[in-house]
Amino acid sequence: MAEHSSLIRVEHVDRVYDDGAVTALRDINLIIRPNECAAIVGKSGSGKSSLIHIMSGCDAPTAGTVYWHDESIWRQEDWRRLRATRIGIVFQEFHLLPALTAAENVELALMGHCISAADRARRASSLLERVGLSDRARHLPTELSGGERQRVAIARSIANDPELILADEPTGNLDSANADAVVELLLNIRRDRGAALILVTHDESLAARCDWRIRLKDGAIETEQEEEATEKEEKAPAGKLRPARGTPSPARRARKRKK
Numbered sequence: 001m002a003e004h005s006s007l008i009r010v011e012h013v014d015r016v017y018d019d020g021a022v023t024a025l026r027d028i029n030l031i032i033r034p035n036e037c038a039a040i041v042g043k044s045g046s047g048k049s050s051l052i053h054i055m056s057g058c059d060a061p062t063a064g065t066v067y068w069h070d071e072s073i074w075r076q077e078d079w080r081r082l083r084a085t086r087i088g089i090v091f092q093e094f095h096l097l098p099a100l101t102a103a104e105n106v107e108l109a110l111m112g113h114c115i116s117a118a119d120r121a122r123r124a125s126s127l128l129e130r131v132g133l134s135d136r137a138r139h140l141p142t143e144l145s146g147g148e149r150q151r152v153a154i155a156r157s158i159a160n161d162p163e164l165i166l167a168d169e170p171t172g173n174l175d176s177a178n179a180d181a182v183v184e185l186l187l188n189i190r191r192d193r194g195a196a197l198i199l200v201t202h203d204e205s206l207a208a209r210c211d212w213r214i215r216l217k218d219g220a221i222e223t224e225q226e227e228e229a230t231e232k233e234e235k236a237p238a239g240k241l242r243p244a245r246g247t248p249s250p251a252r253r254a255r256k257r258k259k
């Protein structure tokens with residue numbers, strides 16, 4: 001795969017609801033490349049979740065196309081396969097199954113892969129260790145704190161070793177200390193595994209920890225800005241943005257290409 005190829009590309013995507021009464025997304029053009037980390041910000045109702053749903057194939061655009069590694073994806077079957085093997089998703093409300101333990105919730109993501117029950121259990125255990133929850137593996141979600149539940153959900157989202165992690169307000173139900181820890185974990189996982197990460201957040205200081213920031217307004221991309229630096233130790237104070245570099249950001253490149 002060429003270094004500059006896109007991982008996921010959204011081209012001229014619209015999403016309208018209620019027979020056109022609501023326009024959630026309008027002419028969205030976006031390129032996410034392998035290993036990139038982008039934050040999506042914007043007011044409530046600006047279209048962030050709608051965009052994540054379309055980039056995960058959980059919803060289909062009204063118009064426009066989504067490409068995975070430059071191949072257009074239309075069929076639900078193809079999207080299901082991608083979600084099972086290439087895309088990990090983290091939700092605000094965790095979406096853990098309440099009757100299953102932390103380990104079983106993670107193991108569930110490995111069902112359908114050709115691995116034995118013993119290997120599944122071993123893998124779930126190592127994933128829970130990765131998110132710092134080895135000692136909570138046998139606990140039910142109700143016996144875990146919000147931050148711990150989200151860490152289980154993150155372990156589940158990376159069980160398939162995804163190339164892309166989509167996180168829709170993963171810190172929305174957490175206090176600021178837990179929110180910080182969860183974003184730190186996502187960024188570390190993304191760096192260690194070489195995955196791309198798209199993080200939806202209302203928190204500008206969390207968004208500033210990503211490589212670039214896409215701001216949605218009324219369903220359209222209002223701005224996209226690259227951050228100071230990707231590595232924390234190199235970074236200027238959180239939240240500080242600079243004007244776009246000479247090299248256009250991926251979204252800008254996408255738009256230029258269309259002109």
Ligand SMILES: Nc1ncnc2c1ncn2[C@@H]1O[C@H](COP(=O)(O)OP(=O)(O)OP(=O)(O)O)[C@@H](O)[C@H]1O
Nearest residue numbers: 017018022023024043044045046047048049050051
């Ligand atoms: N299933 C639906 N039917 C009708 N309208 C919808 C539906 N889903 C979303 N919308 C509308 O689309 C717009 C964008 O919604 P979306 O959930 O994408 O916003 P958001 O930026 O994620 O907001 P929030 O920050 O509150 O999560 C809103 O006006 C919303 O009311």
Ligand SMILES: [Mg+2]
Nearest residue numbers: 048049050169
């Ligand atoms: Mg939302």
